[in-house]
Amino acid sequence: MPRPDNNELTPAQVMEQVARAIPEACRSNVIIIGSLAAGYHFFGNDQSKAIRTKDVDAMFSPHAMATGAAREVTETLLAADWTVRREGEFGEPGDANTPDDLLPLVRLKPPHQAQWFLELMSAPGADSDGELIKKLDRVETQAGHFALCSFGFLGLAEHVPLTTEWGVRYARPEMMALANLLHHPTIGTAIISGGFFGPTPVKRANKDLGRVLALAYLSLEQDRDAMEKWSEAWRDALTTRYPQRAADLMARIGLGLLDLMGSRDDFNEAVRTCSLGLLRSMDIGPDALEATARRLLAEAIEPLTQ
Amino acid sequence: MSLTIHRPDGSKSSKRQSTYQSALKPNVRWVDSHWGTWLLEIASGPGLRDMQGKLMNLAVLLDHEPRDVQALCTIASEKVTQERLQNELTQMRQVIRPDLAMRLHVARSDKSGENVLLEPSLPAALKEVVTKAVRKAANARRRSPGGTQLDVFAYLIRSWLADKGPILVKDIQKAVGASHPTVAAGLEQLKKQGVLNRLSDRSVELKGFPRDEWPRWLLATSQARKIARYVDPSRHARGPHEMAARLSKATKQNVAISGVVGALQHFPDLDITSAPRLDLCISTEPGREDLAFVRKLDAGLVRDDDASYPVLAVHMLPLRSDKQFVEIDGRFFADPLECMVALYDMKLYEPANEMLEDLIRRQEKSAKPVG
Numbered sequence: 123m124p125r126p127d128n129n130e131l132t133p134a135q136v137m138e139q140v141a142r143a144i145p146e147a148c149r150s151n152v153i154i155i156g157s158l159a160a161g162y163h164f165f166g167n168d169q170s171k172a173i174r175t176k177d178v179d180a181m182f183s184p185h186a187m188a189t190g191a192a193r194e195v196t197e198t199l200l201a202a203d204w205t206v207r208r209e210g211e212f213g214e215p216g217d218a219n220t221p222d223d224l225l226p227l228v229r230l231k232p233p234h235q236a237q238w239f240l241e242l243m244s245a246p247g248a249d250s251d252g253e254l255i256k257k258l259d260r261v262e263t264q265a266g267h268f269a270l271c272s273f274g275f276l277g278l279a280e281h282v283p284l285t286t287e288w289g290v291r292y293a294r295p296e297m298m299a300l301a302n303l304l305h306h307p308t309i310g311t312a313i314i315s316g317g318f319f320g321p322t323p324v325k326r327a328n329k330d331l332g333r334v335l336a337l338a339y340l341s342l343e344q345d346r347d348a349m350e351k352w353s354e355a356w357r358d359a360l361t362t363r364y365p366q367r368a369a370d371l372m373a374r375i376g377l378g379l380l381d382l383m384g385s386r387d388d389f390n391e392a393v394r395t396c397s398l399g400l401l402r403s404m405d406i407g408p409d410a411l412e413a414t415a416r417r418l419l420a421e422a423i424e425p426l427t428q
Numbered sequence: 429m430s431l432t433i434h435r436p437d438g439s440k441s442s443k444r445q446s447t448y449q450s451a452l453k454p455n456v457r458w459v460d461s462h463w464g465t466w467l468l469e470i471a472s473g474p475g476l477r478d479m480q481g482k483l484m485n486l487a488v489l490l491d492h493e494p495r496d497v498q499a500l501c502t503i504a505s506e507k508v509t510q511e512r513l514q515n516e517l518t519q520m521r522q523v524i525r526p527d528l529a530m531r532l533h534v535a536r537s538d539k540s541g542e543n544v545l546l547e548p549s550l551p552a553a554l555k556e557v558v559t560k561a562v563r564k565a566a567n568a569r570r571r572s573p574g575g576t577q578l579d580v581f582a583y584l585i586r587s588w589l590a591d592k593g594p595i596l597v598k599d600i601q602k603a604v605g606a607s608h609p610t611v612a613a614g615l616e617q618l619k620k621q622g623v624l625n626r627l628s629d630r631s632v633e634l635k636g637f638p639r640d641e642w643p644r645w646l647l648a649t650s651q652a653r654k655i656a657r658y659v660d661p662s663r664h665a666r667g668p669h670e671m672a673a674r675l676s677k678a679t680k681q682n683v684a685i686s687g688v689v690g691a692l693q694h695f696p697d698l699d700i701t702s703a704p705r706l707d708l709c710i711s712t713e714p715g716r717e718d719l720a721f722v723r724k725l726d727a728g729l730v731r732d733d734d735a736s737y738p739v740l741a742v743h744m745l746p747l748r749s750d751k752q753f754v755e756i757d758g759r760f761f762a763d764p765l766e767c768m769v770a771l772y773d774m775k776l777y778e779p780a781n782e783m784l785e786d787l788i789r790r791q792e793k794s795a796k797p798v799g
Contacts, residue, residue: 339662339664342662342664343664346664346665346666346667346670347666406662407661409661409662409730410661410662410663411662412661413660413661413662413664413728413729413730414662414664414728416723416727416728417664417726417727417728419727420723420724420727421727
């Protein structure tokens with residue numbers, strides 16, 4: 123079982139660094155999502171549960187204010203010696219002539235440390251009905267042009283987010299899980315190459331659905347009835363956010379998870395991503411996560427399909 | 429099932445299958461089949477628990493048999509590997525007397541009795557015998573056999589605890605669904621032990637609590653009983669009380685709460701801080717049990733009948749057993765006797781004994797003197 127390194131930061135420490143770096147006026151527009159949000163929620167300042175947060179995903183909400191707030195945050199951070207993270211052919215800011223799809227995402231590294239970087243995203247617009255396609259909004263800064271991306275179901279992270287003591291908010295674990303489940307109705311072929319999960323490429327669906335299992339596992343650690351509460355929260359979120367499509371979406375929430383459970387290789391890969399990610403400090407094997415998956419299906423998903 | 433009659437001196441009755449004579453003999457044990465000098469037991473899978481009990485039974489039997497008698501226990505399940513089976517036999521042989529151990533054998537077949545795997549040293553002709561025995565045992569299970577002597581004993585205990593007074597033999601027969609010879613045999617045993625009063629109107633009554641026979645009954649009952657055991661691989665299972673609270677929503681079947689949670693209804697002073705598991709009872713035809721409701725109690729649980737520390741145990745009782753269930757506030761509870769069986773199965777001997785003594789005290793306080 124891997125143990126956190128001594129020099130790793132706790133999720134609360136990273137959350138505080140991020141929040142304090144963001145101009146106070148913009149903090150209420152920021153919702154942290156992804157592994158930092160989950161780590162902060164479940165582990166807080168627990169030194170034994172430090173997680174390897176590499177990319178801190180900050181979503182700007184609401185969509186109407188996203189590009190303005192993102193511009194202000196980017197310029198403030200660059201003025202405070204943050205730097206643009208350059209990776210491969212992406213990273214160099216574009217200009218007015220750069221097509222939207224060639225603009226780099228806003229990825230900023232804080233000064234004097236290399237453990238994590240901040241990636242800015244946007245909540246989807248009100249017209250978004252949960253389509254899977256990625257949408258890009260241009261952010262014009264003094265340092266150049268960037269893209270702010272959003273995905274259809276990312277909007278679920280905006281549903282009743284939780285607050286931190288530093289003013290930024292973070293997505294509820296169950297909403298991140300729902301977004302991932304809806305995003306992967308099948309085990310697609312898209313892969314994440316090397317790096318965080320080792321030299322072997324990992325299917326994106328396995329990583330994202332593995333995250334769902336990790337979130338469910340950690341929620342069940344806190345509350346044995348958590349899956350039933352997820353179900354109620356999901357119903358509320360889907361009928362609020364997508365009133366026209368809620369029934370259709372509810373009917374397909376579990377399809378990807380069923381696919382995952384039906385494939386031993388995919389399931390084991392999902393377990394591996396969990397043990398390198400959110401569940402890193404815990405010794406959780408496939409049997410335990412299979413039990414979690416069954417509870418998730420029976421108590422959170424099935425009530426919505428009936 | 430056929431019957432072997434063992435005399436106290438170890439010799440066998442010439443009428444091996446005489447059910448009536450069995451009533452006269454103190455050491456009566458059942459096996460599924462015989463073939464020459466072989467005693468055969470058929471265990472059902474998927475786990476080894478059933479087989480472990482049957483091997484024990486065979487070992488006890490062999491101790492009363494001539495030295496040329498051997499015993500074979502066959503597990504009718506393809507899910508058990510030959511290696512696991514041999515390991516089980518090796519372990520069993522280590523804990524029993526060597527002269528008995530070497531007369532004890534195991535085999536495996538599929539559910540229909542085909543594809544019999546025997547130890548190479550055993551007679552090949554046994555394969556056919558095993559196939560027939562497996563089919564016979566399966567048929568016997570399907571026929572939902574009537575009550576046994578164990579049921580007769582349990583009925584008498586329940587009646588005594590409830591201070592019901594003398595009971596007509598025909599009423600016992602009707603209540604437990606047992607044949608007359610079975611009831612007669614059970615009563616005769618108790619009579620010999622001096623704990624039963626036979627009255628002139630063909631009724632009977634226990635003189636007191638049969639303390640000597642009680643532990644034997646418990647052991648035999650737990651060995652004969654099929655219990656579906658469930659484990660929790662993620663340690664996120666709901667607690668026994670929480671699962672019990674969900675029962676009425678989970679199923680429309682009559683499922684009774686037993687074990688610690690059930691016992692607390694009858695004996696609130698039960699000295700157990702927290703229940704180690706939930707015990708439930710269902711009344712069902714053998715092989716036709718519907719356990720789908722378990723998923724609604726906790727979908728994460730996995731069935732493992734060999735588990736030492738399950739979080740849920742579902743006791744399969746004969747069809748008419750639900751008559752003993754007690755309805756309290758819209759929920760069914762197993763009666764005290766049944767709860768105690770579960771406590772003993774969990775090895776909670778001390779609390780179970782305290783509960784038993786309390787029940788006996790209550791009975792004796794309320795009972796009228798027996799004439």
